[in-house]
Amino acid sequence: MRLHLCAVGRLKSGPERVLADDYITRFDRTGRALGLGPLTEHAVEDRKGGGRAAEARLLAAAIPKGALTCTLDERGKAMTSPDFAQLLSYWRDGGRADVAFVIGGADGIDPALRGRADASLSFGRMVWPHMLARVMLCEQLYRAASILAGSPYHRA
Template identity: 50%
Template sequence: MRLSVIAAGRLKPGPEKLLAEDYLTRASGLGRKAGIARIAVTEFPESQASSPAARMAEEARLIAGALPPRAFGVVLDERGKALASEAFAELLRRHLETGTADMAFLIGGPDGHAPETREQAGLLLSFGPMTWPHRLVRVMLFEQIYRAVTILTGHPYHRG
């Protein structure tokens, strides 16, 4: 399976980018043992449109254009379902076992996702009811992907 992270907003040089790259490198390396062929990141600038609705619509078009065909879409949204790390790993396992070719994690801009992006998602995933800046969400997502891979491969990183 191939994983994609598609994000509105670019990570600027700094501690968040270093941490995100570290977890991405770890997840990519160990992920191959779990059946994850690659983890690709696509990012684009946040929309500069004048209204929130216009910004969300523009970002929705960019996200839709970056989605692999027939990918299972996981939209990160505070209104989504919160999963424990083990349940997140089980989600990946189920998709690996059922032959899902592509899974895409979608991170919206400061205004969130457009309604149509949320409606088309296979899963709305929440890291809790708080709103998180995209640069932290990216670190949290990469860490959880890495943690899920360690759970799937029996690596001792996850000791929960």
């Protein structure tokens, strides 16, 4: 099952980029044997300043056709890491070829795009900067693959 991280904004060189790259590499290495991955990033930017609606159009275009769409949003479902691992496993075992995780810009995800999503996850009720949310998602994907592989990375 291929995973896609569709996000507003590009991670420039710096600590967030280093962390994201590290977790993506770890996820791809661990997930391969489990039928998970690769994880591909799709960064979009609204250079014309059209707001959330314009960002939503760009994000929708970045989502592969037929992919299950999962938004990251403070209104989404909060889960434990083992529950998230089981959800990925469920999607994979259900025959999903592609899953797209969608992270909006500074103003969040347009309600129309959020309403079309198949699932929505939350990293808690606090709002996180979208660049940090991207790193957190990459880490959780690696953690999920580690859990499914029986690795000691996750100590619960």
